[in-house]
Amino acid sequence: MTSPKVKLEEVLGPVQSDLERMRAIMIEQLTDASASVRDMTDHISRFRGKQLRGALVLLAGEATGNTTDEHPQVAAIVEMIHLATLVHDDVLDGATVRRRVACVNERWDNQVAVLLGDFLYARAFALSTELSSRLASRVLSDTTRRLCVGEIDQSQRRYDFEMPQETYEAIAGAKTATLYAAACELGARYPGGNEETGRELRALGWELGLSFQIIDDCLDVTGTEEAVGKSVGNDVEDGKVTLPILHVYGRADEATRAAIRDAYTAPGVEGRAARLREVADLAPGVEYALGRAHELIESARRRVGALAPSPARSALDALTSFVLERNW
């Protein structure tokens, strides 16, 4: 049996050489003249991770017949923005392990994690201003703004067990799907034309990203740090009420609702995620959330199916399955 990680690399075969170029650009960009900064960027480059967003820029380009020499740069910028959000997320979430490597805020401190995230954003924008077209600067600065608004809205909705599913999806979409959408749109459109195809690929990216976030939220309540490769149970600790919990809470009797609220908020509870699993059967909520993710992926696959057949189209199709099946 092969691990999903190995299979992902196979799937990305059609854009392998451009992915290598993207990685080389990132390494170059993350190398700064300041030794302190270099020490930190060396550290975070070990996160690497799935690089799905960068891969989507390249695959969306290939699958729509829109490839340029600058696509790997665009992909690198997208990944650098993602890296910046990860570094800041870790400050926000108080996480200590990401992809089995200590987080920046654990290794150094929160101060430096904030600054390093800012550095990564600035580097990404600076690189985008060197491209021949301004489209990436425009799409990605707007995307970054949406990301931040999604995170701010989420923080204001903590402990909101009555949130409608649409609100959850709007927030999850803004904080995650919007960068997937931008990656796919830029792949299909950069440096400019192809607006119609851009919109279609943008919609595909949105569905993929939203289902990715829903599955992330499920893994946070059901997964283990060992399997997922990052801290789990953070959402409950941070008061984030995600789709599986919203579903369970909405259908629970008053006693169970009170117990769920207590698992999130009662003082002195150690391991709130474990407590939550004790007081409520989360399985129906997870099943419901996975069903919604499945629905989104089905829609994304129909959009993929409408593209002309190519190795990149097959890869996009396989990638959508990965998002659904991953447990990491």
Add this chain to the structure above:
Amino acid sequence: MTSPKVKLEEVLGPVQSDLERMRAIMIEQLTDASASVRDMTDHISRFRGKQLRGALVLLAGEATGNTTDEHPQVAAIVEMIHLATLVHDDVLDGATVRRRVACVNERWDNQVAVLLGDFLYARAFALSTELSSRLASRVLSDTTRRLCVGEIDQSQRRYDFEMPQETYEAIAGAKTATLYAAACELGARYPGGNEETGRELRALGWELGLSFQIIDDCLDVTGTEEAVGKSVGNDVEDGKVTLPILHVYGRADEATRAAIRDAYTAPGVEGRAARLREVADLAPGVEYALGRAHELIESARRRVGALAPSPARSALDALTSFVLERNW
């Protein structure tokens, strides 16, 4: 006797109407569709402050005969980047009062302060991508990177009492002077030409910004919260060894050096800045640092003097005096 604030407004007379346009653009940009974000940006817009950096874009433009309809937008972008750094600085410094208004991290929490700073950076970059020339995007994304590197380097130099003055100046320059330099350069150059004038104004901005930072560092050890309008004594609490302290430490006997180190680091000291003033006479250090600021301002004034006479040139000249004389 008029307050320095009133006099500053008089000095900025030649660019008053463009400053109003800049402020209107900022208000428009900081208004977001999300109610949570709006609530926060309403709050931070009360900081307002001196808006020296935005004013410098406009004055440098006027004084070099380089004015465009887009200068107020460029000025607004510069101020928004500055606002983002303030919001993140407050997280970093643990400050609770800025310009007599509670900081974002106090009113909400650190999470939200990080996100709001990110939002401001993103908004600023997004606005820059809408300008007719890419120069502002290029200069300001690079400037933001330098700012972050300066802050990171500073955080790695905490409690370094042996730091050479050049290192202090390189760090203070990167974290502060670089945005003053960019403001002046963009004023003189935007949308593109005037490279020689741009370099000269950039040098002027650098000197102005560095002396501003040196005076800020002096006020942090000698000023009161009431007079300065923001928390003081933070540098000592945060382990930042600034120019007046470096000077005193470098000339102190071993017993005084040990007492200075203790004021910064001994556990349980309440009010480290007050303790520092007890164990060492800081006056010669402050005098030395102000002398250095004076030197920089003299050089800046010579550059101002080389420009053709105009109301804006007079305003620039008066502004340099303000930086030196301010106690706020």
